[in-house]
Amino acid sequence: MHRTDNRHVTGGSTGASHSTVHSSGSGGGHARTVEAHREAVRQLLADLNGADRTEELPLLEALGRGLAADITAPVDLPPFANSQMDGFAVRSTDLPDGGLELTVVDPIPAGAVASPLAPGTAAPIMTGAMIPPGADAVVPIERAVPDSFPRPGSPATVRLPEMEAGTYVRAAGSDVRSGELALAGGTFLGPGQLGLLAALGITRVTVHRKLTVLLATTGDEVVEPGKPLEPGKIYDANGTLLEAAMRQSGMDVLRTAISTDNPAELTALLRKHLPGVDLIVTTGGVSKGAYEVVRQATTEQDVEFLHVAMQPGGPQGIGKFDGVPFVGFPGNPVSCLVSFEMFLRPVLSALLGAPARRQAVRARLADALDSPARKHQVRRGTLLPDGTVRLEGGAGSHLVHALAGSNALIHVPVGTSALAAGAEVEVWTL
Template sequence: MTPRTVAVHRAAVVALLEGLRAPGRTEVLPLVQALGRGLPQPVTAPVSLPPFANSQMDGYAVRAVDTQRPGDADMPAHDAGARLRVSAPVPAGTTPPGLAPGTAAPIMTGAMLPAGADAVVPIEKAVPDRFLAAGEEAAVTLPATAAGTYVRAVGSDLREGSVALPAGSFLGPAQLGLLAALGLPEVAVYRAVTVLLVTTGDEVVAPGQELPAGKIYDANGTLLEAAMVQAGLRVRRAGIATDNPAELLELLRAESAGADLIVTTGGVSKGAYEVVRQALADQPVEFLPVAMQPGGPQGIGTVDGVPILGFPGNPVSCLVSFEMFLRPALTELLGAPAPRPRVRARLRHPLESPHHKHQVRRGTLHPDGTVGLQGGAGSHLMHALAGSNALVHVPEGQSALSAGDEVEVWTL
């Protein structure tokens, strides 16, 4: 079978999970509880931001024309200015009276601009350069100032009725802060995806148990559950399945009620004892090669109507499969989790890659814009993975790169 490209398989995963954005899979949550979710519909601004013209500085609200004197346009900046009477101060949170001609109102940052005022002179440009105390001479000299100076106009950030956040937006702190600024206490979001996670293998033992000869501890369950939880998924663990196909199928059917997706690890290659392949032989599940290293063997389909993804059994292959296929598919469909940041970096070391595969290496991205490789290309190198903060991508068609060559890097 000709291997699928990474892009084709990712598109297949998106198609498999299309039902996750059905209309009934939304809920309304208080803002903070919506952290990390995605928007099913755009949010329209119910008010303008800011909702009223306000001061950008501590200073004096003025009519710009009152600061101009005859010939100001030809005068040096330090000579321009006018002496204005000081009116009542404008604290933030109050509605001030209109500004009379020939006066200047002391105003605080964020305070509403009085009617008639169209500019603000910062306090440090006033003479004297401080607010006057009660009983002092109630006049101040201010430099010539253009209309609009240090004024935050109504809607200068966002206009009422415009799109505040488009559908598919990821709701991080900044997005939730925007919704709060618009006066919205809650928001409609996609429901969190529930995943049934099943690790397989007679050779696998749960951490904390005695390790008999020929056995290994289950790293995949913890690795994938942590990655999924970090991405905002709800994970149900079904324990470690044996290599008995009938028992595995029975477990999947018994545990998958209420799950949006099943993810298995191991048992998807072409070996003689590939339990996931054997258990799902009569299900609409396809087992195929993807032109990727590590993580080439993949399973995709449904079990009794529930979508299932079969990842390889080696730990690094599991994580790479999640990062390359499931995580970006959920981002595309639901707006969450947030995409992995992608940067260009220069290799610290040369590397070789199979010409016909997309290779994903583990690496450490450094502040100087270089990336060093951690370990080799092997899919069992957990210690190298733990010491990495990035995935280094070598696209299909490239077989060798030199130190100093640029590569795409996804930060973890």
């Protein structure tokens, strides 16, 4: 449910474990830390990385997945010593201080098997071509006199400078040796990782299966975009926001219709779509108001509601609904996206290798800011080329326009009540 900020920041339970059934979140205890709640989410989802939840795929179909187990290199990479430059393959002992004129022999194109190099000779060699037996260095063509290759088959000599052994030679196994760890289990498979596997001759890879997430938006006041907007109603941003974030993170999303504030309707809606689902995510209805439908619909479930010391996104729900892992995010749009980025995304990255972790950088604030000292504040901002980060909008959790204009999340840790312009902060790039 899209509630105002003051509905989100009241109350809170310490909630050391999500096993407590329907905790009220009251009692005056301290809010749970961000780190403790992230760990609770990790424990809730720990079984999702079991060996029975993997599949073997062709390389390109594995793009964006997490590697399920370590992969050792089956061959050396490169598999043979080869030239780093277009030039002349030589024996370094043939080139004393000051260089020497050598006889040019047959060229070595890429892909050819090189014949042994006789003393006193130099072989024209192309980038990536095999270093001939006996050669141990390559002289770049631009350092030769003349600085061009002779016509193949015509007698020729070339004057070359002194060159140390190993210069411009890519040694066999200099990238990775056969039997060494190529990629560790849990690695996110992007183009670079798939390219490495292809270079090693690997055509299929075992990855963690995609998660299927059941996503439910709640609230009497919420209507689907495109429908008439009556007085007192708002369009649903949360469903699109979270579904897009989840799909971009490699999940399959099953999105329900918007649920009203009728608990029986929400319960029936979730159970209708539950078969085959790995995780349930709801938005709204987790705070302490009179019409918190998610709380009411889970009174008989192993679900806890508590307050995390975070702004936005303080109210959270966690547990199991009919045995399926469940997380309940707040209803304000920025709150639910920040909750996804702070809890669900990093946990899945650590457990399954996907989605990729957010890059964390240090940046200097372009603007001063205030923050509640007892909460971890997450502000939206734009990371600029000069290494500064500009705040976008205020701290309010309803500011979707400011979110859309941001490319980073700015972290203000607990214990900080104000930061001046120029202060250094941690920033996650979006």
